[in-house]
Amino acid sequence: MFPGNFEYVRAGNLKEALTLLSGEDCKALAGGHSLIPLLKQRLAQPAKLVDISGLDELKGVTVEAGKARVGALTTHRELAASEALQGAAQVLSEAASKVGDPQVRNRGTLGGNIAHADPASDLPAVLLALDAEVSIVGPNGSRSTKADGFFSGLMDTDLAENEVISHVEFSSLGAGDASAYCKFEHPASGYAICGAAAVIRGSEVRLAFNGVAAVPFLASAVGDSLSGSDLSDAAIDSALSALEHDDPLSDLHASAEYRLHLAKVYGGRALRAARDRRG
Template sequence: MVPSAFDFHRAGSVDEAIELLGRLPDAKLLAGGHSLIPMMKLRLAQPGAVIDIGRIQELSGVCRDGDVVSVGALTRHGEIAASEELRASCPLLAEAAGKIGDPAVRNRGTLGGNIAHADPASDLPAVLIAVGAVVHLAGPEGRRQVAARDFFVDLLTTALDPAEVITRVDFPVAAPGTGQAYLKHEHPASGYAVVGAAASVTLSGGRCTAASLAFNGISAVPHAADEVVSGLVGGTLDDASLASVSSLLSVRDPLGDVHASGEYRVELARVYGRRALASARDRASG
């Protein structure tokens, strides 16, 4: 399959991208292309114009500033997975990025493109939620920040305005004593997440001081499983307590399809959630 025809524009800067978005009707931003081009080839997307933002230098790279590590929207999954900085400061993100697709997909796909597409079976959205990331947007009205929990609005829908560009995502640097883990039940055909569990826990003196858990794949937007982890703070995160809280997972209208029903996805999420928390705990203690 081949895309239908479109006008092509290359933006040299964020401001130029915003200007083009404002001027061209029916335009789409093109970064790595791994969400957009397949849609265009299947003609599920037929934009009149494509704005290539792939060469905007300021949108790429990993940069730590104190307690925050910023990842540019154009940073590729492979770079994220291999980044020493991220493996130290936000290992959950690096681990999840390393489980996206396959190496060739990770060589092209970008953080911004991934979250802008907001595919519920994608690997990164739950990570953003689990660690409390902040998405930075730029538009004709200026720049703004959206918390990850507010960014994912619905199936394939985000808080991103059509006139805006994602510039970067800020991730809090993991506190000392933090362990994180991303576990994925991979779709055997597409490689996407049937269920992806992103967990982060912080231990101090053997006691949990913070815990978070979020899931890809089970609902239209990533599921922040506060109902599971809220009771963990103060505890020791022993296997019994993790098993006990994992059953508290509650998902309204779970996604289901020919490959995995909603009921099964929720069950998988309970198992993977517990295992991700246990793995995060072990890493925190280790």
Template sequence: MFAPQFDYYRASSVAEAAALLEQHPDSKVLAGGHSLIPVLKLRLAAPSALIDIGRIDGIRGIREEAGRIVIGALTTHAEIAASATLQSGATALSEAAGMIGDPAVRNRGTIGGNVAHADPASDLPAVLRCLGAEFSIAGSSGTRTVDAADFFEGLMTTAVEEHEILTSISLPSGSGGQGSAYAKFSHPASRYAVIGAAASVAVADGVCSAASVALGGLVPAPVRAEAVEDALVGKALSAGAIADAARCVGDSLDDDEVLGDVYASAEYRSAVAHVWVGRALTAAAARCG
């Protein structure tokens, strides 16, 4: 498959990329290309130009800063899956990154490209919603920060404006007594999420003191399952309590919003979502050290 013709500009800094985006209003940002190139080949998009940010060193890598973990937009899924900092501080994220595609895809695909594309069947948006991520977005007039609740606006739509670039994502670093996990019902061929459930729980004095649960795959943009969270806080994280709480997930899903396709109908996804929520919660609870 051949993409439609486009011009190509390589940016060596965020400022240069922002300037190029201003100069070329119908352009798209290229990072690893694993979301954008398939879209171009299918001719679902036909931008006049690509602005390649893939060589900007300052927006790559994982660092800890003021109690948060900061992940550069160009960090690959392989790097996120292998990061000891994320494995201990944001387990659900490294776990989810390791479930994306396959090793060769994970070597090239980036977290920034993944979330800026905002495919509803993608894994990372639900995890970032669950873990309370903040997104740094740069434009020619400066940088702003958006939290996950406002970043994912809908189907393949984010808060990043056409002339802006997502530069980094930060997460609160997990602490003792807290654990997180991601459980995924993969499409057997594409490995995209039919249902993705991310859970983070904290335990104090033997009971759940805080819970965050987010779902992806079956909704246009990731949603928090507040009904599940509310049902869990204050209870001991027994198998029965987790199963009962997980069954509340339907209360947080809008039936008109749930996605279905030829593989898995909306009704089916709604009916089995609690299983994946339960699995994510069980794994997260087991990680509360």
């Protein structure tokens, strides 16, 4: 499988990347682990690829004054290894450590993962559970949007073609808070057939899923019913028993009914793991 012809340019800084992306039919290239397979299958045929992978201003994790900021070009390996994230958002490191294989984790990035918005990706639900904001830069300046509004459809987001995700931001977890990510993965690719991200922040509980539906979603009714509860096994099981979705995915890997079953099982595992990690 060979891609069609395209022009390749490497951006030296973010301003240059935005200028290069302002033309017709351009695409940003980060780790290439989602885009290059699409090019090879000719499911994407951009005229120009703008390689943003060298932009240092979009890399790294900082945790300061109760806020965590993660650059879009931070790789899955860096997320998994980040000591700062162990306290601020273990769920993000944990999910990144379960992405694909070492090659994918070495090259693939947070920004590429959420921009690609594959329903089976691991990081979207994590951002929903953390109530993260996605920061975006484009020709008209910068803007930010809640992760909850960012994912808009099957492999579709709020991002315009000539915009670049610069970073994501969220309130870091504190003492007594905890989080966890559990997934039922595809045995060959590692992609999530069902991935559950749980965050317990004070008395608030948030649970979100990848893989179960075309768009990652926050299980608000489950979170609401557990917020302020004793998070006993009985409370978790009872909250999850009411978990529903209007339109679960159904394909050769798992039927809709099985996916919903997995969501209850893996949602329960993520919630219990987070509960048991609390100090």
